[in-house]
Amino acid sequence: MNLYKRLLFSLTIFTCSTCIAQNDTSRTTKKNYPVRQVTIEPGLGIHTNAGTDLLITNLVQWNPYKHLSLASHTSYNINNALQRNFNGIQTNYNYSINQKIGAGTTFYTQRSAHTFLLMAGLKYTSFKESLVTPDLDKVSSLVNSVSPDYGFMYSLKKGVNKYFFSFRMYVPLYPWPIKDSNILAVDGNMNNVSLEFGVGIKIN
């Protein structure tokens, strides 16, 4: 629980500090493309593992230069949201909290911006399962784990106004190849590829 509180506290501080880091929040390029300095992009998403995880996410992006992007990504995941009772096995709870920061670059087109980021951070996962079959003893299993979380993120901003459409895709580079170079470990990556959609807000 302490870890959980510390993580939440750290996330809040980091997000706030990123938000207030800049006063000048917007400018235009020579071709009038929107080069936003600070954006907040809340969204909802899924993991690609059959889409059973629901993600509530937020990306805070700061572009100090046209082609330099810094970002903070926070995600609260309700894992296995749709199947909490399966074959006599009850999921009591199952969630993850991810916090990553990263840097990358942004390319601009007429009405959109494409950002490619290398992200790194931590993932905290907690879940509990119990057997609820009358013929068998009631047994529960509890997992609390912290793991590294790094990978590539692609972020699309579509629209030139204060509010714009936001899409993100995150491809983790953990556990493969960092923890285990055996290609079988890539299932851990594939289960955590995420797709997120939302409305972004330009901060003035």
Add this chain to the structure above:
Amino acid sequence: MKNITVLIKRLCIVSIVLMVLFLNSCKKVVFDFSLTKEFSIQAAASGANYNIKVGLPLNYNSSGAKYATIYVLDGEENFDFVANECRRISEKYGTKNVLVVSIGYGNDRSIDYTPTKVSSLTGGGSQFLNFIKTQLIPAIEKNYNVDTTRDGRVILGHSYGGLFGGYVYGVGNKLFGNYILLSPSFWFDNLVSLQFEKDNRANNKNRKQLVFMGLGEAENYGRMQAPFEAFYQTLTKHYTNIKLTKNIVKNLDHLGSKNPNIVLGLDYYFQNR
């Protein structure tokens, strides 16, 4: 600004080079071809043809002290890794190596490895166990210098293979004395394999057993952890003559945890047999 652009470009190049190096490290390791014997057996009941590979120890001796055998499910995927690890671990402990018997696919694995029928692609477990008991084991024990007691036989399976291993623990316990059960799909058909263990406990509980159970910590689909723990606790509680351990591989998922657990499972077997 130019410096930053150059830095980003360099980072991209370094990332690509690293990825290529890592991809290169994914090459499959093959077991010594000269020590591998291969043949096929047609199952009398189903007519399915099983490709069998036997990995012999270095300097295999066809007479003298008998070798133990490890029967590997999903053999087409796991044989080379298991055979190489057996050699490495037995050399590490300076102990006699084993024969590794790979059971290839005759039917769909979901038919052969599941004990009960819940769809057209499940429920061939008892027939497959019968094939192992009446055809495969006799063939191996006739042609190779191996231990013919249950203490000399190990069964190793992952996922549905682990489920089948758990099923064998319950209903075929006379056949195998050693079990390496990796990410077993005990959730199958309302935990039926746990029920098989319970139903046959009275007959099995006084036999000598060696069981290694392995799982991945990231297997959080609401079905893997609790049955795994229940099976482990049941064995701890009800079996007095058992060598039992479990391992949960940190941060790895269903497939990723397989090879690390194979290594630990074999290590546990070689140390405690």
